Amino acid sequence: MIQFLLKGILRDKSRSILPIIVVSIGVALTVVLSAYMKGAFGDLIDQNARFETGHVKIMTKAYAENKAQLPNDLALLEVDKLIESLDKDFPEMEWVNRIRFGGLIDVPDAQGESKGQGPAAGIAINLFDEKSSEAKRMNIESSIVKGGMPQKNGEAIIGNDFAEKLNLKIGDEITYFGTTMNGSMTFQNFIVSGTIRFGAAAMDRGAIVVDISDAQKMLDMENGTGELLGFSKLNIYDDEKVKQLADKFNQKYVDDLDEFAPIMLPLRAQNNLGEMIDYSSYMSSIFVFIFVFAMSIVLWNTGLLGGLRRYQEFGIRLALGEEKGMIYRRLILEAILIGVIGSIVGTLIGLGGAYYLQIVGIDISDYMDNSTMLMPSVLRAKVTPELFFIGFIPGLLAMVFGNMLSGLGIYKRETARLFKELEV
Amino acid sequence: MKNEAIISIQNVTKRFPVGDGEFTALKNINLEFQRGEFAGLVGPSGSGKTTLLNIIGSLDSPTEGDALVLGKNISELSHKESALLRNKHIGFIFQVYNLLPVYTVYENVEFALLLQNIPKVQRQKMVMEALEWVGLASMADKKPDKLSGGEGQRVAIARAMVKKPEIVIADEPSANLDAENTHAILKTMRELNENLGTTFLFSTHDEKVMGYLDRIVHLRDGAVEEDEIIKSKTTNQ
Numbered sequence: 001m002i003q004f005l006l007k008g009i010l011r012d013k014s015r016s017i018l019p020i021i022v023v024s025i026g027v028a029l030t031v032v033l034s035a036y037m038k039g040a041f042g043d044l045i046d047q048n049a050r051f052e053t054g055h056v057k058i059m060t061k062a063y064a065e066n067k068a069q070l071p072n073d074l075a076l077l078e079v080d081k082l083i084e085s086l087d088k089d090f091p092e093m094e095w096v097n098r099i100r101f102g103g104l105i106d107v108p109d110a111q112g113e114s115k116g117q118g119p120a121a122g123i124a125i126n127l128f129d130e131k132s133s134e135a136k137r138m139n140i141e142s143s144i145v146k147g148g149m150p151q152k153n154g155e156a157i158i159g160n161d162f163a164e165k166l167n168l169k170i171g172d173e174i175t176y177f178g179t180t181m182n183g184s185m186t187f188q189n190f191i192v193s194g195t196i197r198f199g200a201a202a203m204d205r206g207a208i209v210v211d212i213s214d215a216q217k218m219l220d221m222e223n224g225t226g227e228l229l230g231f232s233k234l235n236i237y238d239d240e241k242v243k244q245l246a247d248k249f250n251q252k253y254v255d256d257l258d259e260f261a262p263i264m265l266p267l268r269a270q271n272n273l274g275e276m277i278d279y280s281s282y283m284s285s286i287f288v289f290i291f292v293f294a295m296s297i298v299l300w301n302t303g304l305l306g307g308l309r310r311y312q313e314f315g316i317r318l319a320l321g322e323e324k325g326m327i328y329r330r331l332i333l334e335a336i337l338i339g340v341i342g343s344i345v346g347t348l349i350g351l352g353g354a355y356y357l358q359i360v361g362i363d364i365s366d367y368m369d370n371s372t373m374l375m376p377s378v379l380r381a382k383v384t385p386e387l388f389f390i391g392f393i394p395g396l397l398a399m400v401f402g403n404m405l406s407g408l409g410i411y412k413r414e415t416a417r418l419f420k421e422l423e424v
Numbered sequence: 425m426k427n428e429a430i431i432s433i434q435n436v437t438k439r440f441p442v443g444d445g446e447f448t449a450l451k452n453i454n455l456e457f458q459r460g461e462f463a464g465l466v467g468p469s470g471s472g473k474t475t476l477l478n479i480i481g482s483l484d485s486p487t488e489g490d491a492l493v494l495g496k497n498i499s500e501l502s503h504k505e506s507a508l509l510r511n512k513h514i515g516f517i518f519q520v521y522n523l524l525p526v527y528t529v530y531e532n533v534e535f536a537l538l539l540q541n542i543p544k545v546q547r548q549k550m551v552m553e554a555l556e557w558v559g560l561a562s563m564a565d566k567k568p569d570k571l572s573g574g575e576g577q578r579v580a581i582a583r584a585m586v587k588k589p590e591i592v593i594a595d596e597p598s599a600n601l602d603a604e605n606t607h608a609i610l611k612t613m614r615e616l617n618e619n620l621g622t623t624f625l626f627s628t629h630d631e632k633v634m635g636y637l638d639r640i641v642h643l644r645d646g647a648v649e650e651d652e653i654i655k656s657k658t659t660n661q
Contacts, residue, residue: 001538004527004534004535007527007531008524011527015526312522315522316522317535319481319510320511320535320536321507321508321510321511321514321539322507322511322539323504324503324507326507415483415484418483
């Protein structure tokens with residue numbers, strides 16, 4: 001019987017084409033939007049993790065309270081010992097030091113006079129250790145516009161826009177002015193080894209990237225770091241797992257009143273990312289619900305029209321002795337077949353669209369010029385395994401709901417009127 | 425084969441609500457049809473022919489009285505049992521052939537057997553046999569829109585006959601056919617009646633159809649006006 005119904009669906013274009021088109025469009029949109037939201041929010045979270053929050057971040061409690069001010073005077077000390085203990089307790093994580101610092105960059109002319117200045121948003125990471133994946137994690141090498149990576153202490157990479165503004169060339173010298181962690185003034189000269197554009201407006205303004213050993217020396221932070229970031233070695237952010245990890249770590253220091261005691265914050269507890277993660281999940285559910293609802297209404301109407309067109313067929317089937325319940329169930333079975341076909345077609349189209357958006361993305365850099373939020377300037381979709389089945393939820397549900405509603409008319413059909421009806 | 429009451433209508437009355445009142449379509453009908461009869465209900469529009477066929481075909485039930493079809497009291501059957509009775513034992517032929525347009529001739533005939541869950545090999549044999557009865561075996565792969573009116577009605581006969589029902593109900597089967605096709609399908613039905621012993625019950629006011637009947641029940645205003653037995657009818661008319 002299924003084969004018989006399938007033949008009918010495939011041959012009766014008006015019975016199958018419109019519902020398949022509606023289901024396919026809905027499914028394709030669901031897949032593309034899910035992929036795009038997943039990609040955009042994923043990129044946003046990933047970028048925040050890579051550049052700022054880590055999957056978890058350890059700071060002193062006092063630093064954590066004022067972290068927006070980058071208070072390096074409240075930095076973690078004896079970091080090697082802390083990392084050793086963390087490696088033992090959490091072997092699944094990789095721990096990296098980072099120092100963020102503010103200050104001023106001065107560009108001297110040939111006579112040593114200042115020819116230009118600008119605010120510095122410095123970040124110090126481990127650039128020279130071959131085992132360190134920090135440069136890769138922050139995409140530094142691929143973000144370099146001119147020049148190259150620092151090869152030795154005393155070299156720095158600066159923001160490309162800043163370099164262009166001050167007419168800086170590779171090999172030019174710049175001077176950093178700032179304060180040490182002890183509050184005294186510090187000056188440090190750096191040779192520009194390269195210019196960089198991260199693609200995130202908040203990062204690109206006044207960026208200066210130096211090796212962590214230079215920053216430790218410059219800021220009097222021997223064996224100290226402002227932030228200790230933890231990344232899953234699998235590079236997969238697992239919200240629940242990370243939360244457990246942070247709880248476990250913090251449990252050790254819960255009664256420690258020392259403001260220099262460490263505290264671990266999971267990604268979701270930083271930069272409002274928790275709300276972002278929940279919002280992403282909430283919006284995905286809303287999209288799926290909207291598509292199920294909208295498509296159900298369209299397919300209900302399609303089903304009603306189809307039901308009118310198939311009035312004669314249902315009449316013949318009733319006369320031939322097919323039970324009303326059986327006709328209804330077979331109508332639902334047809335809906336499932338159409339829903340599956342539409343969902344497969346829609347998923348393929350949606351995956352194609354999602355893949356295109358994954359490669360090309362949508363450039364929002366024009367809207368990000370003044371943004372302080374750390375987010376990518378090109379939002380891309382992300383093709384994930386769940387996209388292969390997520391479209392089946394609205395595709396099948398809408399088709400089945402729509403036909404369940406429209407098919408109820410079968411039960412109102414009076415068999416006593418069949419002869420009259422079938423005379424027409 | 426004959427002299428076995430296959431349909432027994434006992435004091436059947438059928439009323440329909442019309443506005444605030446009622447319309448009586450059948451008034452105290454008493455009739456009996458024997459297995460293998462080739463009979464017809466004849467009368468003007470509104471005489472109750474279709475209402476009586478509906479009751480015999482288990483599509484409707486009487487308001488009063490009993491309609492026994494193959495020993496089953498139609499009034500006592502549930503929807504499911506009525507459907508089963510139609511599915512297994514009653515074939516229908518309509519004024520309009522009512523073939524499913526997206527399916528081939530073969531598939532239209534096969535559909536009646538699919539409802540009975542008959543295995544494919546057996547189905548194939550039965551469908552081809554039914555198409556041979558009506559002389560359309562060579563058109564099995566054609567779609568209904570490629571058939572003439574007479575061919576369409578012959579497919580409808582094959583669909584009604586393929587499950588070898590005890591009773592075939594034909595409602596004005598010649599209404600859309602010319603004289604030549606009317607004679608052709610009636611000859612076919614008559615042959616099936618004689619060869620398979622199927623009881624045929626017609627509703628008609630077509631003189632050509634009446635010429636083939638063994639028995640004509642004249643209805644007027646919901647009552648039997650005359651029950652006319654016509655003997656020695658043959659297929660060679």
